[in-house]
Amino acid sequence: MTIYNGACEGGKLSIRNVNLYYGNFQALRDISLEIPQCAITAIIGPSGCGKSSFIRLLNRMNDIINGVRVEGDIQLDGIPIYDKSVDVVDLRKRVGMVFQKPNPFPMSVFDNIAFGPRQHGKHNRIELQEIVEKSLHQAALWDEVNDKLGQSALALSGGQQQRLCIARVLAVEPEVILMDEPCSALDPVATLKIEDLMRNLAKNYTIVIVTHNMQQAARVSDMAAFFMMTEDRAGVLVEYGATSQIFTNPKDKRTEDYITGRFG
Amino acid sequence: MLRISPRVSQRMAMAYIWGGGVITVLILVVVIGYVLVQGIPGLSLDFLLTPPEGGLAGGGGISTVIVTTIYLVGLTIVILVPIGLGAAIYLAEYAPDNRFTRSIRYGIEVLAGVPSIIFGLFGFALFVTALHFNFSILSGALTLVCLLLPTMIRTSEEAIKAVPYAHREAALALGATRWQMISRVLLPTALPGIVTAVILCVGRAIEETACLYVTLGGSAAMPTSLLSGGRTLSLHVFYLAMETRNFTGAMTTAAVLIITILVINTITNLLSNRFQRKMKGAA
Numbered sequence: 366m367t368i369y370n371g372a373c374e375g376g377k378l379s380i381r382n383v384n385l386y387y388g389n390f391q392a393l394r395d396i397s398l399e400i401p402q403c404a405i406t407a408i409i410g411p412s413g414c415g416k417s418s419f420i421r422l423l424n425r426m427n428d429i430i431n432g433v434r435v436e437g438d439i440q441l442d443g444i445p446i447y448d449k450s451v452d453v454v455d456l457r458k459r460v461g462m463v464f465q466k467p468n469p470f471p472m473s474v475f476d477n478i479a480f481g482p483r484q485h486g487k488h489n490r491i492e493l494q495e496i497v498e499k500s501l502h503q504a505a506l507w508d509e510v511n512d513k514l515g516q517s518a519l520a521l522s523g524g525q526q527q528r529l530c531i532a533r534v535l536a537v538e539p540e541v542i543l544m545d546e547p548c549s550a551l552d553p554v555a556t557l558k559i560e561d562l563m564r565n566l567a568k569n570y571t572i573v574i575v576t577h578n579m580q581q582a583a584r585v586s587d588m589a590a591f592f593m594m595t596e597d598r599a600g601v602l603v604e605y606g607a608t609s610q611i612f613t614n615p616k617d618k619r620t621e622d623y624i625t626g627r628f629g
Numbered sequence: 630m631l632r633i634s635p636r637v638s639q640r641m642a643m644a645y646i647w648g649g650g651v652i653t654v655l656i657l658v659v660v661i662g663y664v665l666v667q668g669i670p671g672l673s674l675d676f677l678l679t680p681p682e683g684g685l686a687g688g689g690g691i692s693t694v695i696v697t698t699i700y701l702v703g704l705t706i707v708i709l710v711p712i713g714l715g716a717a718i719y720l721a722e723y724a725p726d727n728r729f730t731r732s733i734r735y736g737i738e739v740l741a742g743v744p745s746i747i748f749g750l751f752g753f754a755l756f757v758t759a760l761h762f763n764f765s766i767l768s769g770a771l772t773l774v775c776l777l778l779p780t781m782i783r784t785s786e787e788a789i790k791a792v793p794y795a796h797r798e799a800a801l802a803l804g805a806t807r808w809q810m811i812s813r814v815l816l817p818t819a820l821p822g823i824v825t826a827v828i829l830c831v832g833r834a835i836e837e838t839a840c841l842y843v844t845l846g847g848s849a850a851m852p853t854s855l856l857s858g859g860r861t862l863s864l865h866v867f868y869l870a871m872e873t874r875n876f877t878g879a880m881t882t883a884a885v886l887i888i889t890i891l892v893i894n895t896i897t898n899l900l901s902n903r904f905q906r907k908m909k910g911a912a
Contacts, residue, residue, distance in 0.1 A: 426801070429797075457804040458803075462802040468793070468796060468798070468799045470796055470800075471817075471818055472817075480803060533799075537803055537804060
């Protein structure tokens, strides 16, 4: 099921021998994987195995936590993102993130979407309007909110708020979108809408999604990485491969136990 | 041992809680009511627009007093808010948790509990005497800034800290710099709380008497510059009551003071309700 769009061939993110520490605590140990372009890569595994910590490495969101230390090499299109020469603001423009709980700003729908572009120096009203409309269309939200762009984003439903957050990320025109359990706060109908949206976005964007939901990983992802905790609570990558292979023919006994629901 | 049935203890508890509420409201009503009843008969446009006369009679109006109050409060806020907000942002967003910042916080706690006359003595020694600002609006305002900084910092720091962490993450993840995150997300979201802090300080600047007694002087003349002395409404109340026979005039001035504070509070509440409703999206 690993379908690559012709224009999008090749690896996007390359993670090699990465260790992550919070103070003295090692949260991730020796993680290596290649994340393909224009595909959905799902990160699965039991609670506390470092899934969220892992995707927060990819846009350096861990940086804002005190005492964090990263070893190893992470490259975006061949550029090491933890290099001193890399501007973290530029990196986050290229690698956007959607969080577990919808977190729109207490502003209007329009101002939420225009937030990123404005911070990056776009102030022309007409240009911003185009960006907002395009992003909302891309996030399949335009038809529901086109008459309430001036209203507070907090008045939208949870599912709409999460798609708004996706639109807000799209407005910055990233190349990679990280999603940290984007549906865990949503009902099944809203979840399906987000999943459809993800499949559509995967034509043009590289998506990495953390999910607790095995069915969701099986439904939407092209690649799947199974993380687990070792005895000392550090997260390790147990198995990584095409989703079809991971779910039908896992090579590792622990992967099989997890996806068949024997633990976790 | 005496056992009280649950029904009786419920009644007693209700009586106690109601009693507390009723007494509080009564005190408020009696104090404000007394001042208004005593003061309002003397209130007229003439009273507001004529300057006070000196002397033991304590006649005249309060025009220069109103002008001094406005100047003093204005100058205080203009100096206070930028400093206080800067410190609040530092403490809420930048300050690492170490001995230095803990001692800053401790200092703020202590300052908040120091009686205002102590600030007055400090202002007298530093601004009035050492810096030769004399008894003036400038000395008074600078002293008020010292007095009110702890309130301003703590209240706005709380407001900034109350902004959900998710907003910070969202802004940073969109490629905002730290300052963009602070100025475009945190401060607008915390604005109702910051406005509350400013109003709180305006109120305290208006009501403050002791520390102004030794820094602002007591001149009844119209202020002509920042280095003019003067008296605020509350200081005028003090002078009329203690040094003249015009107790009614003191009451009338007090009524003006109370009405001013009521008006400020009402406007603030209206503004912050409207602002919050807009933000919370109940529209």
